[in-house]
Amino acid sequence: MLTMERTAPVAFGVLALIIWQGAVSLMQVPAYVLPSPIAILAAFWSDHDSLLLSLLSTLAVTAAALIAAASLGMVLALAMAVSRLARAAIQPWAVVLQVTPVVAIAPLIIIWVDQQFAALVVCATIVAFFPVLSNTAAGLAATPPELADLFRLNGATRCQTLFLLRLPAALPYFLAGLRIAGTLALVGAVVAEFVASSGGFAAGLAGRILEAGYRLEIPRMFAALTLLAIAGIVIYAALGSFERVILRRFGAGS
């Protein structure tokens, strides 16, 4: 039963691909409307150097943004947990950044930040940092009150309470935020690349997608899209496993 549940998504995907392939060939849909899976695979194969290089560029932006988002979210959450003044000062601006569509601010950031790679990372970080911040802040605020009492009874300093209790208790929350931030960083990176592409910078997968669109190379466009989807799934799964491994070693699992 369990193995069937495991294989079900794969079986469903394969079935969908077969129906897709069959329908496209049967109804003779032109490739510039909807290419068949085999045509997409062929397009990928004939251009894999350029596509994989672009994927690497996008992934580099994503990874840098994820690290930046994790550090920024963590530091801001800490500041908010330690000082009420900091909380009052930071919270509204974090929400403002969160609700402003990154497409709208990306052109500005690309003008302000000279270095293209850095500009993309800044955009993606803005998209990705919020779940880390809000999750970690929630975790730091959710310290079990009885343990906090115990620390007080034993004369713990604020520093001791923070490092021996509040931070470790917030780790599961931080990791859950990180998992969401991973996929958001990818989304942010691609959105920023789309904006940057119109300015001539087109190293990432968004550049390949736009380029393929201009030249009506729809199978190649689908190949780039597929790579993006796979990258998203892999990032999500990898961060999920990372979370489980850390929590198990940490002893808080179950």
Place this chain on the structure above:
Amino acid sequence: MLRLTSVGRRFENGVVALAGITTQIDRGEFVVLLGPSGCGKSTMLRILSGLDAPDSGALTWDDGARPGPGDIGFVFQDATLLPWASAEQNVFLPLRLAGKRFDASRAVIRDTLAQLGLAGFEHAKPAALSGGMRMRVAIARALVSCPKLLLMDEPFAALDEFTRHRLQDDLHALWREARTTVVFVTHSIYEAAYLASRILVMTPRPGRIAAEISCALAEAADRRTDPAYADLVAEVTETLHAVMPAC
């Protein structure tokens, strides 16, 4: 050791949790606070620990008895261990907060764990321990700093009967040996009669001490089957029925 004079506590929402509590707690006593849920027993423990303060009346400590950091051991209904720390690291916590080093404390930690029957479980994480063993770690953690006063808030209420009996036996043996002053909260008549050297019966809303029962149960190991224990249970039950308002 300490005296309470007309201690009252009224919360911001208007609930009067305690009113006119006057009693005293002597060194070496095992005082049990017995009463139904919501009668202010936990509030009373928090006031004794200094985590909460009365808003009327006074708490007077004898000379030199006023507790500082580490002088109060507190055990809650849940073990509330640090889930990421091993049994010995959990027990080390009060010493660590007092600035002690682990190496210098290792012997004390081992001994305290062994006293609670946890020899060999030093490195086990809480998730790997049973409910009863987790509670044993929590008691070891409360005792490791040799507190002047041990406060326990329904510590065995969530355990099954067999585990509870074992823990009651062990706790009582520890108390007979060390004569640490204990204030123990429960809503079980049997538990109160078995453990206490004095029972304070509390009535709810506002929480008051309605009766006081001194217990001179033989300090033998088989007290549970002693007829004197059955008599004491009957006495406590009668007292409760006499003072408790109908609900």
